[in-house]
Amino acid sequence: MSKYINLDQSLAQRFIRYAAIDTQSDPGSTTCPSTLKQKNLGTLLVEELIEMGVSDAEMDKNGYVYGTIPSNTNKKIPVIFFCSHMDTSPDCSGNGVKPIIHDNYQGADLILPDDVNIVLKMSEHTDLKHQIGHDIITASGTTLLGADNKAGIAEIMEAANFLIQHPEVKHGTIKILFTPDEEIGRGVDQLDVEKLGADFGYTIDGETLGSIEDETFSADGATLIINGVSTHPGFAKGKMESAIKILAEIIAALPKDTLTPETTHQKEGFIHPVSISGQVEQAEAHFIIRDFTDEKLTAHGQLLENTVKNVMSKYPNATFSLDIKAQYRNMKQILDQYPQIVQFGIEAIERAGVTAKKQSIRGGTDGSRLSFMGLPCPNIFAGEHAFHSKQEWVSVQDMEKAVQTIINIACIWEEKS
Secondary structure, rough: OOOOOOOOOOHHHHHHHOOOOOEOOOOOOEEEEEEEEOHHHHHHHHHHHHHHHOOEEEEEOOOOOOEEEOOOOOOOOEEEEEEOOOOOOOOOOOOOOEEEEOOOOOOEEEEOOOOOOOOOOOOOOHHHOOOOOOOEOOOOOOOOOOHHHHHHHHHHHHHHHHHHHOOOOOOOOEEEEEEOOHOOOOOOOOHHHHHHHOOEEEEEOOOOOEEEEEEEEEEEEEEEEEEOEEEOOOHOOOOOEEEHHHHHHHHHHHHOOOOOOOOOOOOOOOEEEEEEEEOOOOEEEEEEEEEEHHHHHHHHHHHHHHHHHHOOOOOOOOOEEEEEEEEEEEHHHHOOHHHHHHHHHHHHHHHOOOEEEEEEEEEEEEEEEEHHHHHHHHEEEEEEEEOOOOOOEEEHHHHHHHHHHHHHHHHHHHHHH
């Protein structure tokens, strides 16, 4: 099996090219993709795929990029796909990203030139202690970098180019998928599963070198509307029931030392208010509810409902509505039925000379929903760190290991079929 070697620094330059394109998604938009600028990257990716030999590469009207690397073996092999998302987070600006390569990192603070107050310190970014001698890429201090998930895109593109250039490396049919709007929870809303035409897949959207994630949160979203009683504040005694104050009381009554993002880690879930708005007459709050089992998720939703009812009992003339909807479910429920998918991922990481670390995600990926759409799909490391922030960074050497892992996965499926 040929080993990928990034001799001409094509991987870093490929990533920098993609990172410079603003692809920030917009949760307030109702279109797909939510921002047309995501198609700017999609168009470039299609052009590059066709140039490297992926003749059927295309972007559909919704901004999804599809492509196929044909099988070069006589074996009957399941069709696998590799997926990353093109959009960047709405949490931090993606306009005017200026990637910087910090060559041969030796542990010193990385001060970003366009805002010297943005400093990457090893004491705060503990994974940097494993990066001595590596080439670290950051943004310039005023934007996020976009390694989440353009590192994954660059790695898939680099692996695709390698496989096309090295026909001696045997593999089955490989599908390429780049999605829009993952950061706002819509990454596979308009996916054409038939066009993709795959059996199993891997998202390349993980963090630390060597990580493979087969478990995510299960997730619900909740909308709470309080209908209060409004009257002139000068004549309000015994009459007014302020929706604003009722909503504030409900939020204050929720647990503070547990079941919040700031007090939980590992396998602990939470109820998290993410936005509030309103007036005396009506106020509204949106919550995200997370845990690793459906049973705990249901219990958290019930706790929220009970809290609302307890507070509302003090306000006889006010009313409420609470709508809890499913968002995604823990992909482990599906992946445990196909253990070879994760096993092959672990072996691929270890063949790249890296210790594999099976982990859980305190969040979700496109793979969560893909798994429940009939496309079981664990998540492989891309090397991205401190995502959604101006301190986001990635190691070129970690990205190289991700490329090799992708190639290894393709080879292992061929070998073991």
